[in-house]
Every structure is written in structure tokens, then in C-alpha cells.
Amino acid sequence: MPDDPVIIAGEIQIPAGDANIIGYLARSSNESAAPVILVCHENRGLTPHIQDVARRFGKAGYVGLAVDLLSRQGGTAAVGSGGVPGALGSIDPSQFVADFKSGWQYLQGQSFADAARVGMTGFCFGGGVTWQVAVHMPELLAAVPFYGPHPVVSDVPNIRAAVLGIYGELDGRINGGIPAIEEAMKANNKIYEKMIYPNADHAFNNDTGTRYNPEAAQDAWGRTLAWFEKYVRNT
Numbered sequence: 670m671p672d673d674p675v676i677i678a679g680e681i682q683i684p685a686g687d688a689n690i691i692g693y694l695a696r697s698s699n700e701s702a703a704p705v706i707l708v709c710h711e712n713r714g715l716t717p718h719i720q721d722v723a724r725r726f727g728k729a730g731y732v733g734l735a736v737d738l739l740s741r742q743g744g745t746a747a748v749g750s751g752g753v754p755g756a757l758g759s760i761d762p763s764q765f766v767a768d769f770k771s772g773w774q775y776l777q778g779q780s781f782a783d784a785a786r787v788g789m790t791g792f793c794f795g796g797g798v799t800w801q802v803a804v805h806m807p808e809l810l811a812a813v814p815f816y817g818p819h820p821v822v823s824d825v826p827n828i829r830a831a832v833l834g835i836y837g838e839l840d841g842r843i844n845g846g847i848p849a850i851e852e853a854m855k856a857n858n859k860i861y862e863k864m865i866y867p868n869a870d871h872a873f874n875n876d877t878g879t880r881y882n883p884e885a886a887q888d889a890w891g892r893t894l895a896w897f898e899k900y901v902r903n904t
Contacts, residue, residue: 674698676727678720683736685771691737691744692772693720695727702783704901705776707769708735709791709798711875714745714753718877719792729894730902732782736772738765738798757794765798766805773806786810788830788901790893791817793872796835803830811900813893816871819846822853831860831900835889837869837882860900864892 678695693715697703706726710719715737726733737744739756741764748756769789776782788811791799796817803812804820809830816836832854836844847863854861866873866885873882874889 673724673728676724678724678727683772683775685768688741690740690768690771691715693723693735693737695724695733696781697727697730700781702781703730703732704783704786704788704897705773706731706733706897706901707772707787707789707802708733709765709769709789709795710735710738711792711872712754712757712794713750714739714748714757716745716877718875725890731897732776734772734776736768738768740768762798762801766801769798769802770806773808786901786904788812788897791815792874793817803828803832810904811897813896815874815889816840816843818843819850822849825850825853825857825859828854828859831896832862833892833896834861834863835874835892836863836865837871837873837885838865838867839869840871843871864889
């Protein structure tokens, strides 16, 4: 919950050269520096559900930062739910990576963040952005893309993050790319594991959506925390 006393959570403004980026940040209410987990929203924008995901990371002892990739358009709320997918589709994908880098650079100047220890997760569209940040941000230690479209395999050599891919068995469109990315990650000696949940579909983690699968979502959350514990917190 937003008013949970063990965390501090709310909207922030992140300077990013030509603009201020809207972010939602959640962290423990104690002042010790914590590792950072970047969170990328679905193609519905920075919704209350994604804010909740950031708060979950705050409760787990991380600094959770979700970035609104429609900040230059006034933010998700200004665009309106019906216009978000189209608006995101009109933005150069390199801007998404740049905005997450700006969020991470902002946290480097905050005493509550141990920004050198940084991981990222994202969902659907945001899973794809997570893969792209892994390609273009060598400082990223770990990534957990949930059912996200994979990068082109020629970009795999640039990935330094340990990647855990989360998938739903019924998500044929995304799952069709698994063999190629898995082969490329292994051929380039990257750390890569995957989990495909039986009887789970695309977006199964979203507890506000019609395809929510509570059993798969609960297990995936546990695996996500364990992955970040190993490759971010203990690095």
C-alpha cells in the first residue's frame, strides 16, 4: 500500500537534459543505502499496478524506480489509457533506454541508493525494454524480463547482465523467439536461465488484468527476488 510505514514511496522528477522525467520511487524508510531495481511498465504506461511493483521492491530492501516513458508527452495520466500504446509506438526505442539511464544516474546522487548495484525488470513491452537496457547499459548486473520481445541476436555480445527470462506457456508470440535468444546467450557465454509457467498466458503477472495467474505470479516473484539477491545484492 502507498502508505505502508516501512517504505517511502511517491512520484519524483528526474532531470534528463531536455526534460524532466516522471518517476515513481519506493524505498525502505530507513536511511541505509540499498541496491537499485529499475522497473519498466507495460504498454499501458506507469499504472497503479506498476507503482505497486516498485513498492514491492522497496519492501524487499531495494530502491525500486519505475520510469514513465511518456514523460515528454505529459505522462501516462495526461495521455490517457486509450492513447498510451500508440504514443509509446511513436517514440524512438533508444529514448526508452536513455530515460532509464537517466533514472539510474539520478540515483547515483542519492544517499539512500547504492546505485552501483543495479538490476532491472519489466513486463510485456517493458520486458522488451529491459532486454534493450541490458544490451545498452553495461553496468546493469541482472535483468528479469517478463514475457518481453527479445533483442536481435547480434546484440547479445553486448549483454553483461545475468538474465532470467520469465514466460507463460500460452504466450506463443513471445515464446517463438526463445530458442534463438537462448542459443545466442549460451553461445556467447552469458548467464541465462528461463522459466516457462504452465497454463499461464502473456501478462500473467498483472493482478489487475484478466490473464492474471496467481500461482505463476507468486512463484515468478520469488524467483525474481532470488535472482536479484544473487546477482545484484550479493555482487
